[in-house]
Amino acid sequence: MNIPARMRAMVLERPGLPLSMREVSVPRPGADQVLVRVAACGVCRTDLHVVDGELANPRLPLVLGHEIVGRVAQTGERVERFQVGERVGVPWLGWTCGQCRFCRRGQENLCDAARFTGYTLDGGYAEYAVADQRSCFPLPAGYGDVDLAPLLCAGLIGYRTYRLAGEGVERLGIYGFGAAAHLIAQVAVSEGKRVYAFTRPGDAEGQAFARRVGAVWAGASTERPPEPLDAALIFAPVGALLLAALAATDKGGTVVCGGIHMSDIPSFPYRLLWEERVVRSVANLTRRDGEEFLALAPRVPIRTTVEPFLLEQANEALDRLRRGQLTGAAVLLI
Numbered sequence: 523m524n525i526p527a528r529m530r531a532m533v534l535e536r537p538g539l540p541l542s543m544r545e546v547s548v549p550r551p552g553a554d555q556v557l558v559r560v561a562a563c564g565v566c567r568t569d570l571h572v573v574d575g576e577l578a579n580p581r582l583p584l585v586l587g588h589e590i591v592g593r594v595a596q597t598g599e600r601v602e603r604f605q606v607g608e609r610v611g612v613p614w615l616g617w618t619c620g621q622c623r624f625c626r627r628g629q630e631n632l633c634d635a636a637r638f639t640g641y642t643l644d645g646g647y648a649e650y651a652v653a654d655q656r657s658c659f660p661l662p663a664g665y666g667d668v669d670l671a672p673l674l675c676a677g678l679i680g681y682r683t684y685r686l687a688g689e690g691v692e693r694l695g696i697y698g699f700g701a702a703a704h705l706i707a708q709v710a711v712s713e714g715k716r717v718y719a720f721t722r723p724g725d726a727e728g729q730a731f732a733r734r735v736g737a738v739w740a741g742a743s744t745e746r747p748p749e750p751l752d753a754a755l756i757f758a759p760v761g762a763l764l765l766a767a768l769a770a771t772d773k774g775g776t777v778v779c780g781g782i783h784m785s786d787i788p789s790f791p792y793r794l795l796w797e798e799r800v801v802r803s804v805a806n807l808t809r810r811d812g813e814e815f816l817a818l819a820p821r822v823p824i825r826t827t828v829e830p831f832l833l834e835q836a837n838e839a840l841d842r843l844r845r846g847q848l849t850g851a852a853v854l855l856i
């Protein structure tokens with residue numbers, strides 16, 4: 523494969539500024555890295571948090587993007603898992619140490635020294651990206667590049683969020699019906715659960731979308747569902763939703779916060795938590811989550827709803843996400 527010296531990338535110079543199109547050097551893969559020719563890269567809410575300065579200490583200047591689908595263009599000398607030409611996915615969790623107490627017990631999502639694609643490592647809003655071979659996933663056949671991109675974060679972290687809701691869930695609430703919710707709702711429905719979708723008040727389009735992907739009920743986040751929930755997943759970055767979700771959740775139920783950032787949670791009376799309700803968060807993903815979810819996706823089969831944008835339209839895609847004007851997931855075509 524012919525690899526050019528320079529490439530186009532949308533670069534964040536400093537939080538608070540829009541991304542700018544730059545010509546930069548094509549990165550060279552280290553010994554354990556693959557160089558990926560990017561075909562598509564999803565736009566995730568976490569990208570928005572980085573741009574808005576809500577996540578501390580990003581690499582700067584930074585290439586965002588951690589839902590990368592592409593083909594291996596070159597391999598480092600120790601790479602064994604992938605060959606040139608193979609299609610791979612690069613997710614958020616970009617590197618882990620393999621040695622810390624968390625890595626040793628299979629919780630590499632909590633690694634003390636973890637590095638993250640499109641945050642502390644350069645990501646996929648570019649024509650090429652490098653990635654550690656151990657963090658990349660082979661991708662299922664039967665999906666186009668664009669349709670796979672949202673599976674790599676919205677899908678993967680959505681899946682971890684869903685799994686952490688625990689066993690025996692029949693009535694599942696989902697707060698914030700965007701990229702992650704529309705994928706996980708399909709998994710939940712395929713496993714026989716009744717899905718209740720909550721959107722911003724007045725978002726009739728979002729509620730119709732939720733019903734299309736299998737929700738039995740869709741309403742405003744200020745409403746109570748027609749029956750109490752066994753578990754609720756929160757994908758919108760709004761702390762007050764935790765209270766609404768707890769109030770809608772039955773005894774012994776679990777509320778899982780799936781986002782990396784949330785506005786402050788207002789104080790609330792103990793009775794909302796009483797009767798063994800559980801509140802927990804989800805951080806990142808493990809390799810096992812990725813392998814399980816990517817094997818599950820074609821069996822459901824999960825259908826992704828995407829809005830495509832060109833690389834140079836990354837700012838527009840981020841703006842639309844910020845304003846809640848996307849149906850499904852935004853994906854950059856590279």
Ligand SMILES: [Zn+2]
Pocket residue numbers: 566567568569588614675676
């Ligand atoms: Zn993400």
Ligand SMILES: [Zn+2]
Pocket residue numbers: 618619620621622623624625630632633634635636
């Ligand atoms: Zn570690």
